[in-house]
Amino acid sequence: MKNNQKYSSVEDLPEASVASVSTVYIKTGSWRVYRPEIDKEKCIKCFICWRCCPDISIGIDEEGYPKINYDYCKGCGICSHECPNEAIKMKREGK
Amino acid sequence: MIEIRFHGRGGQGAVVASNMLADAAFREGKHVQAFPFFGVERRGAPVSSFTRINDTPIKIRSQVYTPDYVIVLDSTLIDITDVTSGLKKNGIIIINTDKKPSDFNLSFKVATIDATSIALDNKLGSKMAPIVNTSILGAFAKVSGIVSLESIILAIKESDISKKEDNIKAAEMAYQKTVM
């Protein structure tokens, strides 16, 4: 099976509903209405946000700060809610 | 087809006896079937089990209603169970008892064996609950001639019961002592 394969008929379809199309290919970032933004001045690098992110959308940048992957972040706001230093603010998209 | 019904109490080994008899007949090239009466058996409760022996494959799957032989592992069952129910007119009933056949007022041929004493002599089971199944099979071999004592002994040897040597001795003793 190729990645991101498109099927054209029932004949191409595998018997089982398996997909090598990993969720990596599904960019859920487009679902976001509010985007989290990290204020590095306030961030203490505790990585509670990283631990709490339900979509594994928080990584680490070259300076050792948490880094949000906006391709997948759905804007749920859990990171902002859990941040002990209020370093993550939710801002409306498109503004 | 020969049909045998065992009556015993849970723990005496009636089910094992029906299986072992089937195994013995199988070793003589017969087709066999053995099964318990499909109850929820408890120790001491009356139980029954069946063996069918035939020269050709056995198709029937119902319980046994008209046995050729009835084997009673505990003579106290005679008072509470209709042990001769459906027994064929020329059928034989084999009873574990210290009494003589003539002591029983039954309209069937009766054979008796004191399997309890034999089991106790060979330390099979406990004093309160001796396991009499192998003794009674020795008696069955003697009375019926359907299976040989040798086949019964072989079936005991190949089974997964404990105290095989004592059980074999019990079967041999019962074979000698059965009265009809």
Place this chain on the structure above:
Amino acid sequence: MVKKIMTGNLAAAWGAKISRAEVIAAYPITPQTIIVEKLAKFISDGELNAEYLRVESEHSAMAACIATSQTGARTFTATSSQGLALMHEMLHWASGARTPIVMANVNRALAPPWNIWADHTDMMSQRDTGWIQFYAESNQEVLDTIINCYKLCEDRAIQLPAMVGLDAFYLSHTSEIVDIPDQDIADKFLPPYKAFYPLDVEHPLSVGSLAMPHQWYSEFRYKIYKSMEKVIPKLNKIEKEFNKEFGRNYTGSLDLYQVEDAEIILVAVGTVAGTVKDTVDYLRSKGLKVGVIRLRLFRPFPSEELIKALKNASFVGVLDRSFSFGNEGQIFSELKASLYQTNRDPLIKDFIVGIGGRDITTDTVKKIYENCQKCLKNKKIDQEIEWTNIKV
């Protein structure tokens, strides 16, 4: 080849062992318990190289089976009655995920009132779960069918799970002669399982994710329908090969006994068929033209085969050991539906027998036969559904 006296439960365990099942996930229930006890012993004694997964319920057992089957392990389980009912949700999942799990089900009635004895309500209730359903008549057939099921289910064209029914006590606790196939020949007959879409960390897959109405859900179900159509021809081929290797002849979806010239044909499932055959022997000795068809397979339903087998019959008596409340016995319904496609219109009557393990004797079968005979003579059935041996 070793011949041994064993119960149906042990035959089921031996079937899994000879098939070299790699994972057993099961939860004990009377009268199935001995199957899983024996398998656990095989594993602990080192006679079977498999994982035994202890689970907290039948639902979990089936969930575990689905997962292990998806990793590519040959998976076996066993259950009965209430246990099978508890698995229901996962049974759909197993077939939908196309996992070739094989399961022994000891056919037992459902509560209330509690009843641990034989009837087919448990498996009939799982009719639409996408599982292949076999019903066995002997312990030998239990063992052999489990081996054949793996070969059938693991076939690329099939990829579906199967359950093998064995009647509570009439097989599960009945000792009879069973021929244990040689492991060497069995290994040749049934090579190791290779999953087509194995879960593998090197090549990640997602399984059973969302399919929207406009996407492929209908097509996945359509593919199960198409695979089910291939089961009977494939089974015939496998059993021919089985006969060549092991010298035992199974006849696919149906087991026909004295049907060729039979005026009256009784249709039965499971162990009752044995007693019916025995009665047919007796009736034939009196010169009566009677035969029996035993359904070995209930899913897929062998419509074409049944129509062919019934082509000369004037009267069909169906013995259902289960009932679909609000309608009729399941086999009766499906058989009638099959006949609707033909010009044939034999008289057909449903006899409900052996519910909750009520013993079916040759006298019961004779009574059924006599009733069929009477109806045939009158060219009219007295009632469409008759609950036989009900105390009135």
